[in-house]
Amino acid sequence: MSGLFRYALQRLVLTVPMILILLTVIFLILRVLPGDPVSAMLGGRPVPPEVLQSYRVKMGVDKPIPAQYVTYIGGVFRGDFGSSMRTSTPVLRELFSRFPATIELAIFGLLVAGILGFSTGIIAATRADRPIDHGIRIFHIASFAMPLFWLGLMFQVFFAVKLGWLPVAGRLGGDVAFTFQPVTGFYVLDAIIRWDGRSLADIVLHLILPALTLGVAMTGLLGRMSRASMLEVLGQDYVTTARAKGLRERLVVTRHALRNALIPIITVFGLELAVLMGGAVLTETVFSWPGIASYLMRSINARDYTAIQGSVVFIALFISVINLIVDLLYSVVDPRVRY
Amino acid sequence: MAQSDTVLLDVKGLVKHFPVRKGAFRRVKAAVRAVDGIDLFIREGETLGLVGESGCGKTTAGRSILRLVEPTKGEILFRSRRMAGTAGGVKEVDVVKASRGEMKALRRDMQIIFQDPYSSLNPRMTVGGIVGEPLLVHGMARGEERKKRVADVLGAVGLKPEHMKRYPHEFSGGQRQRIGIARALVLDPQLVVCDEPVSALDVSIQAQVLNLLEDLQREFGLTYLFVAHNLSVVKHISNRVAVMYLGRIVELASTERLFADPKHPYTEALVSAVPVPDPDYSVDRIILQGDVPSPVSPPPGCHFHPRCRYAVDVCSKDAPVYRDLGNEHFVACHRADDLHLQPIHDRTTGQTGGPAA
Numbered sequence: 001m002s003g004l005f006r007y008a009l010q011r012l013v014l015t016v017p018m019i020l021i022l023l024t025v026i027f028l029i030l031r032v033l034p035g036d037p038v039s040a041m042l043g044g045r046p047v048p049p050e051v052l053q054s055y056r057v058k059m060g061v062d063k064p065i066p067a068q069y070v071t072y073i074g075g076v077f078r079g080d081f082g083s084s085m086r087t088s089t090p091v092l093r094e095l096f097s098r099f100p101a102t103i104e105l106a107i108f109g110l111l112v113a114g115i116l117g118f119s120t121g122i123i124a125a126t127r128a129d130r131p132i133d134h135g136i137r138i139f140h141i142a143s144f145a146m147p148l149f150w151l152g153l154m155f156q157v158f159f160a161v162k163l164g165w166l167p168v169a170g171r172l173g174g175d176v177a178f179t180f181q182p183v184t185g186f187y188v189l190d191a192i193i194r195w196d197g198r199s200l201a202d203i204v205l206h207l208i209l210p211a212l213t214l215g216v217a218m219t220g221l222l223g224r225m226s227r228a229s230m231l232e233v234l235g236q237d238y239v240t241t242a243r244a245k246g247l248r249e250r251l252v253v254t255r256h257a258l259r260n261a262l263i264p265i266i267t268v269f270g271l272e273l274a275v276l277m278g279g280a281v282l283t284e285t286v287f288s289w290p291g292i293a294s295y296l297m298r299s300i301n302a303r304d305y306t307a308i309q310g311s312v313v314f315i316a317l318f319i320s321v322i323n324l325i326v327d328l329l330y331s332v333v334d335p336r337v338r339y
Numbered sequence: 340m341a342q343s344d345t346v347l348l349d350v351k352g353l354v355k356h357f358p359v360r361k362g363a364f365r366r367v368k369a370a371v372r373a374v375d376g377i378d379l380f381i382r383e384g385e386t387l388g389l390v391g392e393s394g395c396g397k398t399t400a401g402r403s404i405l406r407l408v409e410p411t412k413g414e415i416l417f418r419s420r421r422m423a424g425t426a427g428g429v430k431e432v433d434v435v436k437a438s439r440g441e442m443k444a445l446r447r448d449m450q451i452i453f454q455d456p457y458s459s460l461n462p463r464m465t466v467g468g469i470v471g472e473p474l475l476v477h478g479m480a481r482g483e484e485r486k487k488r489v490a491d492v493l494g495a496v497g498l499k500p501e502h503m504k505r506y507p508h509e510f511s512g513g514q515r516q517r518i519g520i521a522r523a524l525v526l527d528p529q530l531v532v533c534d535e536p537v538s539a540l541d542v543s544i545q546a547q548v549l550n551l552l553e554d555l556q557r558e559f560g561l562t563y564l565f566v567a568h569n570l571s572v573v574k575h576i577s578n579r580v581a582v583m584y585l586g587r588i589v590e591l592a593s594t595e596r597l598f599a600d601p602k603h604p605y606t607e608a609l610v611s612a613v614p615v616p617d618p619d620y621s622v623d624r625i626i627l628q629g630d631v632p633s634p635v636s637p638p639p640g641c642h643f644h645p646r647c648r649y650a651v652d653v654c655s656k657d658a659p660v661y662r663d664l665g666n667e668h669f670v671a672c673h674r675a676d677d678l679h680l681q682p683i684h685d686r687t688t689g690q691t692g693g694p695a696a
Contacts, residue, residue, distance in 0.1 A: 129360070236458050237453045237454075237455055237458040237459035238458060238459050238460055238461040238462075240402075240407055240451075240453070240459075241451075241453065241459050241460070241461070241519075241522070242461070242472075243407055244405060244407060244446065244450060244451050244523075245446065245472055245473040245476055245522075246442075246443045246446035246447070246473065246476045246477060247472075247476055256461055259463045260461065260462065260463055333463075334462070334463065335462070335463060335465075335506045335508075336462060336506065336508045
């Protein structure tokens, strides 16, 4: 266990230079791009140069780029990610308040992807080359190829507008929004803590479409990986060994094949998280989901430098921590892996 | 070896065809005739060797007998001691027709040792789990009793009880094969199909494992179907040997007779290919022409005729009958009676052993 701990620590220490490099690159790209927060805010209206200059001074973009860089990085090392150039609220506070929304969406999206991808992959592998396998493979490819935002829009059109079963967007319905009192920011959890059934139902209904959109979009890769990995394992002698022992086929698949097939699938699961954050940007935008990704999207439109930099670092940290957890999971899943 | 005259396993007309699917609708277009009608029997306590080239169907035959692949046709009669219900009694079961429940019971009596000790052990299970699982599946022992049984069988194959907590990847190839053997033996089976159990091992380890298999046979009264492509190994361990070519048995006889007096040209070629550890011996090896034909469309008549140097007209027209020449020397060759084939080189006399008949 101490080896595991040392490994985790090593990985965490390594994220520091990674974040620094990432910050520098993002910082430079933003300054190279045309436009700045001031012109974005004014939207091309004619403004006297003095006014323009006064805004630049206020936002701190009047100084030379190296000076801006030093000021910013210095702040980051003191835990100060600056304030949004657009709204003047501290970036970190904004990120923390939006973080639970994104995580909640991600968790339920992953849940959908996990259940859907994993089960269809296994069904396809155990019935390889039969009609159901072909059907599932077409579904996987379709899910992989479909643009996520389009899928989200179609869901909205169909389930929300045409059928009217589910809300179109947002996290809360109008009436609930007035009465519901968040605790942690994870609304599903909050509703349970408050023991508020009516709000819980509303929250879950709002969650279904975005989670489904994100989940279905991630199903393809996961499903294809599950199928391939499972097929490989099913061809191994130890699966035949399990049959020779007299095990029922269901146990052969679950107890012997599945556990081994899981190892490469977990890798994909970890990598999918990076895809997930990209997908979250689109999903949150389509469903007006008040998370980090939609904040990032709005900040980009406003050329809100500090907000963009803060969001990117936040997301990068999140992904690297998740990947660390996935790497540590290997040693649980595969006895051959030792740290 | 404690051999008896009782026939433990009697295989009649065993066929296994694998369908070949093609086209957009995956219709069955042809069949790979992996096993194309074989007859053999194994007596209690003996070792029957099954030899042949890669792809001749010997592994499929072994696995079909255990129904690890579903046979297409045929009868596999097995005299089960356990399924009789009464002590000392036996019950003859047709493995092919056995129900699911019967099959589960039969799994206790018929086990298999695989070729590759690296892929035949589940990497995520401990040795104790791998060897002990069959006891759980069949409800034979649990808890401390199960541990003890596993420790006993590990001891029997030359491993230690403390190995139970380890994982397969912590062992060498030879040790892993011992684990595979322990796993097969923990149910106290009557018949063990050894599917090339030593061909994946180093030569020095091969001898150890072969000796272990012989010791275990004596100790537990096991019956082996020993599938292999290495003739020296088969000659060493078998009481009788069956030679397979393209899904059929071409010759079956006691080990001495088969090597001293082969009756099938294919056996002759195989026997001549066995390396002789004698530097003075000039090799007179029969090199077969061409490759093994595809088992999807085997040649008409005798499957071996395109490569046979003794082939005559009839060989390409009629399939030879698989018959007993006397003394349980079975052969499928039109010219078995008039050919005088070359036996194995006997290194003790430096001469080729004379034909027995």
